[in-house]
Amino acid sequence: xxxxxxxxxxxxxxxxxxxxxxxxxxxxxxxxxxxxxEPLVAGEAVLAAFDLNAELVPPxxxxxxxxxxHLVEVLRSVxxxxxxxxxxxxxxxxIAGVAVWTAADTEQAARAARLxxxxxxxxAAFHELAxxxxxxxxxxxxxxxxxxxxxxGRKEVIAGIGRASAAVIFARTDPSPGPRSHxxxxxxxxxxxxxxxxxxxxxxxxxxxxVAVDRHPVPESAVLGxxxxxxxxxxxxxxxxxxxxxxxxxxxxxxxxxxxxxxxxTRRLYGGAAIDLPHxxxxxxxxxxxxxxxxxxxxxxxxxLHLVPGSASVYSAAVKIEVSRLLLDAMDRLAELLGAHSYxxxxxxxLFQKLLRDLAPVGxxxxxxxxxQLSLLPQLPTLARRSWAVPGPVPVDLxxxxxxxxxxxxxxxxxxxxGRDPLTAGxxxxxxxxxxxxxxxxxxxxxxxxxxxxxxxxxxxxxxxGADARxxxxxxxxxxxxxxxxTACLGVWRHAPPGDFLADPAWPLAALHRCAPGRTTPLPxxxxxxxxxxxxxxxxxxxxxGGTARPLAS
Amino acid sequence: xxAQTRDLRDWLVARVATYLRRSPQDVDPAxxxxxxxxxxLTALAISTDIEDEYDLVLDPALAWDHPTIDALTAxxxxxxxxxxxx
Numbered sequence: 001x002x003x004x005x006x007x008x009x010x011x012x013x014x015x016x017x018x019x020x021x022x023x024x025x026x027x028x029x030x031x032x033x034x035x036x037x038e039p040l041v042a043g044e045a046v047l048a049a050f051d052l053n054a055e056l057v058p059p060x061x062x063x064x065x066x067x068x069x070h071l072v073e074v075l076r077s078v079x080x081x082x083x084x085x086x087x088x089x090x091x092x093x094x095i096a097g098v099a100v101w102t103a104a105d106t107e108q109a110a111r112a113a114r115l116x117x118x119x120x121x122x123x124a125a126f127h128e129l130a131x132x133x134x135x136x137x138x139x140x141x142x143x144x145x146x147x148x149x150x151x152x153g154r155k156e157v158i159a160g161i162g163r164a165s166a167a168v169i170f171a172r173t174d175p176s177p178g179p180r181s182h183x184x185x186x187x188x189x190x191x192x193x194x195x196x197x198x199x200x201x202x203x204x205x206x207x208x209x210x211v212a213v214d215r216h217p218v219p220e221s222a223v224l225g226x227x228x229x230x231x232x233x234x235x236x237x238x239x240x241x242x243x244x245x246x247x248x249x250x251x252x253x254x255x256x257x258x259x260x261x262x263x264x265x266t267r268r269l270y271g272g273a274a275i276d277l278p279h280x281x282x283x284x285x286x287x288x289x290x291x292x293x294x295x296x297x298x299x300x301x302x303x304x305l306h307l308v309p310g311s312a313s314v315y316s317a318a319v320k321i322e323v324s325r326l327l328l329d330a331m332d333r334l335a336e337l338l339g340a341h342s343y344x345x346x347x348x349x350x351l352f353q354k355l356l357r358d359l360a361p362v363g364x365x366x367x368x369x370x371x372x373q374l375s376l377l378p379q380l381p382t383l384a385r386r387s388w389a390v391p392g393p394v395p396v397d398l399x400x401x402x403x404x405x406x407x408x409x410x411x412x413x414x415x416x417x418x419g420r421d422p423l424t425a426g427x428x429x430x431x432x433x434x435x436x437x438x439x440x441x442x443x444x445x446x447x448x449x450x451x452x453x454x455x456x457x458x459x460x461x462x463x464x465x466g467a468d469a470r471x472x473x474x475x476x477x478x479x480x481x482x483x484x485x486x487t488a489c490l491g492v493w494r495h496a497p498p499g500d501f502l503a504d505p506a507w508p509l510a511a512l513h514r515c516a517p518g519r520t521t522p523l524p525x526x527x528x529x530x531x532x533x534x535x536x537x538x539x540x541x542x543x544x545x546g547g548t549a550r551p552l553a554s
Numbered sequence: 555x556x557a558q559t560r561d562l563r564d565w566l567v568a569r570v571a572t573y574l575r576r577s578p579q580d581v582d583p584a585x586x587x588x589x590x591x592x593x594x595l596t597a598l599a600i601s602t603d604i605e606d607e608y609d610l611v612l613d614p615a616l617a618w619d620h621p622t623i624d625a626l627t628a629x630x631x632x633x634x635x636x637x638x639x640x
Contacts, residue, residue, distance in 0.1 A: 136594055178588035179597070179618045231594065232615060378595050382602040415614040416598050418605070462603075463573045466596045 004548050005070045007050075012077045014046050016553050018255070018351070027351045030082045034354050035345070037204040043085040047078070052090055053116045056097050058408070061113035065097075067405055068240060068302040072247040073548065079251030080544075080552075083358035084205040086248065092159045095124035095241050095366065096168040099184055102237035102410040103225030108186055115166055115188070123164035123190060125155040125211070126234065133371040135170065136178075136231055140213070142171035142185060148219045149173070151191055156210040157198050163207070164190055170234065173227050182230035183223050191216040202357030236413035239316040240305060242367055246323040247298035249362045252355050253291050253327050254545050259352045260284065260334045261539045263341055275536075282522055283337050285531040287330040288545055289510035289523070293489055294326040295547040296502075296511075300423070300488040303398050306405040309412040311420045314379060318481045320372040324362040331356055373477045377465040379416055380476060384457035386419030388450060394429045395422045399491030401502075401547070424450065424480075427487050434494060439505050442512045443490055446483060453479055482515045492547075502547060506530035562608075562634070563627040569603055570623060583623035594618070600626075608634060 016023045023029065024042035033040040055074050057063025065071055078086040093116055100112040100122075112122060131137040140153030151171060161167065166188035174181035192213030200208060225233050261284065267274040274280055301315040335342035335356055341349040342356065363369050397403055427450055434440040457476060465473060489511040496502035509527045522528070535545065544550045563583060571578040574590050581590070587597050601616040604626075610633055613619070620626045 176586075176588075178586060178621060179594035180621070232618065375595060378599045382599070385606070386602075415618075416595075416602075418602055418614060461572065462596060462599045463575050465599075466593050 004073050004550055005067075007064070008070070008073045008077060009550070011046075011050050011052075011074055012550070012553050014050055015043070015077055015081060018081060019348075025081065027081075030085075031345065031350050031354060033082075033205050034084065037199070039088050039205045039207070040082055040085050043078075043082060044089055047085070047089050048119060053093065053119060056090060056094050057113045057116050058101055061101075061109055062117055063113065066407065068244055068305050068408065069247075069299055069401075069405070072244050072298070072302060075244075075248040076251035076254070076544075076546070079248045080255045081251075082205075083249065083252055083355070084203040087159055087203050087361075088206040089121075089160075091245065092124050092161075092164065093122045094244070095126075095238070096122035096166075098237040098240045098410075099124070099168050099233055100186060100224060102413065103184060103229065103233040104186065108221075108224060111188075112166070112186060120165040121160055121163055122186075123158050123161040123167040125158050125161065125167045125190075126170040127157055128154060129156040133368050135234065136182070138170055138172055138182060140169065140171045141175075142169075142173050142183060142218070144173070145217065148217055149185070149222070151185070151187070151213045151216040151218060154195070154210060154212050156195065157208050158210055159206050159208055161190060161209045161211060162194055166190065167211075168224070170230055173230075179231045180228035183227050184225065184230045184233055185218060185222040186224055187218055187222055191218070202354075202360050204357075232415060235313070235415055237410065238367065239312040239413055240408070240410075242316040242320045242372065243298065243301045243305060243312070245366055246319050246327070246362055247295070247302060249327055249359060250291060250295050250298065250323070250546055252359045252362075253287070253294070253330050256331050256334050256352060256355050257284070257287055257291065257535075257545050258539065259349050259355075260287075260337055261535065263338060263349050265536075265539075280337060281532050282528060283333050284535060285510070285523060285528045286514060287334055288531050288535045289507055289514060290326045290330045291545055292502075292507045292547060293485060293511040293514070294323045296492040297485045297488045298323050299401055299547060300398050300492065303401070303405060304423075305413075306408050307395075307397050308420070308422055309409055310414045311417040311422065312413055313415065314376065314383065314417045314421055315423070315484070317372040317375050318484050320367055321369050321376075321477070322481050322485055324369060327359060328363055331359055373474055374467060374469070376477045376480070377469050377473060378462055379419075380457040380465065380480065381460045381462060382419035383417065383421050383424070383480075384454045384460075387421035387425040388454035389458065390425060391428045392422060392425035394426045394433055394491070396495060398423060399430075399488070400495040401492060402497065423484060423487055423491075426491075427483075430487065430491055430494065434490065437505065439490070439493065439508050439512070442509055442516075443486070445516070446486060449479070450483060453483065486512055486515060501534055501549060504530065504534070506534070556631075558634070559627060559631050562630055563623060565607065566600075566604075566623045566626055566630075569600060573600070581623070583627070586621040587617065587623075588621060604630065610634070610637065 018027045020026045054063040142149040167190045169185045173183040192211035195210035198208040264275040301319045304315045493508040567578045571581045597617045601612045
């Protein structure tokens with residue numbers, strides 16, 4: 001899947017084997033740091049040596065961030081080992097960075113790039129505990145004063161703010177309600193007094209802090225973009241991170257699955273190998289299929305950021321909703337298989353409980369899944385009228401993961417898609433292009449599902465699609481997102497190079513089966529057999545379980 | 555105010571009244587939509603409604619930069635006139 005950049009292999013090699021007890025970035029060291037609730041210092045040294053911050057800076061500012069799918073693949077190597085290392089070292093700067101690349105002028109962008117390329121961190125200070133995802137309610141103020149602004153208020157639960165040399169701050173610049181009342185400011189150094197650390201159940205090595213700021217002066221040149229443009233910038237820029245962060249987190253399931261296979265292949269139960277039990281095989285095959293489904297959809301969405309940035313508001317929300325759910329659910333099912341070994345904080349499967357805890361924020365961090373659902377609701381009627389009911393061509397460039405990508409145009413991201421959804425519009429043409437066989441037969445029912453969704457959603461009253469929408473309307477979002485994922489999987493399979501496992505019908509059959517409306521049955525036997533065979537083959541060959549089947553460090 | 559502008563404003567009042575679940579008489583064209591409690595994402599939907607009704611292509615943030623019906627009416631009147639001249 002999407003020719004892995006060589007530098008991702010390089011980072012994988014630098015991080016080394018998880019099972020090597022002498023590796024300072026192996027499982028034992030990761031667990032030890034977690035027990036102490038400290039960052040993995042040796043891991044940070046590896047990331048610094050690799051110059052990971054360059055991955056966060058666009059090429060026009062001197063970095064290597066040219067493709068979202070490549071950024072994701074590089075960071076998966078970190079998430080395969082220690083999500084806290086990724087969050088603590090890179091995610092804050094990534095989130096702050098995309099806001100800068102979206103809204104900053106040339107001089108501000110150059111300043112942020114210099115800071116990151118010099119090894120510094122930029123904190124993303126958007127969140128206030130009192131308002132959660134209701135970001136338009138933020139109270140931290142930037143009051144005009146003497147040609148600049150005075151900052152006052154609190155920002156809370158901000159990763160790494162104590163170690164950051166600057167912060168991008170979301171602040172209220174107008175006391176009246178509405179979407180033009182907030183601005184983004186790039187402030188260096190971080191202002192105010194640090195708040196005590198917030199302790200958490202997972203990602204315990206990440207110092208989650210905050211600041212209390214009282215009338216801190218900043219110049220007018222601190223404002224990124226226009227005064228009042230803060231919410232618009234956030235809603236555009238975060239389409240990149242809402243796609244990239246859940247996509248990186250598939251590395252957690254990759255390792256979770258490896259721990260489960262390791263454990264169950266050596267374990268003897270009821271007179272045989274545990275991995276030969278039909279239930280065990282079934283759960284492993286399903287988790288593998290869900291990982292491939294999650295990565296296929298996330299990669300298509302990452303490509304969409306480059307190819308159809310005006311539609312990325314839709315696909316990024318769908319990634320947040322569905323990729324995070326797939327990962328959380330699959331890890332929960334693996335935990336059931338592992339039983340006590342999913343709970344032990346030591347031993348060969350000790351890393352599993354940490355991964356399980358560290359994965360949880362994928363569902364609520366940055367934006368909550370429910371908020372992502374809410375962001376799609378008001379778009380449904382226009383999407384239905386303008387795309388779902390109007391057949392278009394197969395969007396081959398979205399679906400052929402080996403095809404080149406144009407540069408990421410932050411200026412073409414849009415607040416909403418204006419009804420443009422080329423993936424769903426191409427659904428009919430994609431089905432028509434499939435070779436006759438079981439995949440095409442399994443996908444046939446989706447024609448009627450799309451027609452029905454289009455009919456229902458086209459007539460939805462916008463007044464009922466705000467924050468107080470009925471649960472039945474949220475269900476329409478769920479049906480739409482599942483259809484998007486199924487379409488992406490079919491397309492990725494159809495356009496995968498021959499010989500690649502992505503061109504094998506087993507995984508799209510499993511993907512379609514596992515998210516068919518009203519599904520309750522297990523996977524068909526031959527599909528499950530093909531998945532388990534591939535899973536064990538990759539396990540034996542030390543290759544990743546995701547779309548790229550990459551060689552892992554040994 | 556021309557008849558066309560009045561029609562446009564009345565249509566906007568009627569749309570917004572539907573969004574807000576109020577009667578059109580209870581929608582003041584001079585009051586920002588946010589003050590009626592219309593959340594920012596839902597407010598964006600109005601621009602696609604206008605596009606469909608008047609066959610225009612609008613900035614997705616139209617309703618954010620022109621937050622009252624009066625302001626929307628003014629900017630749209632200009633856009634519709636420009637389109638008719640073209």
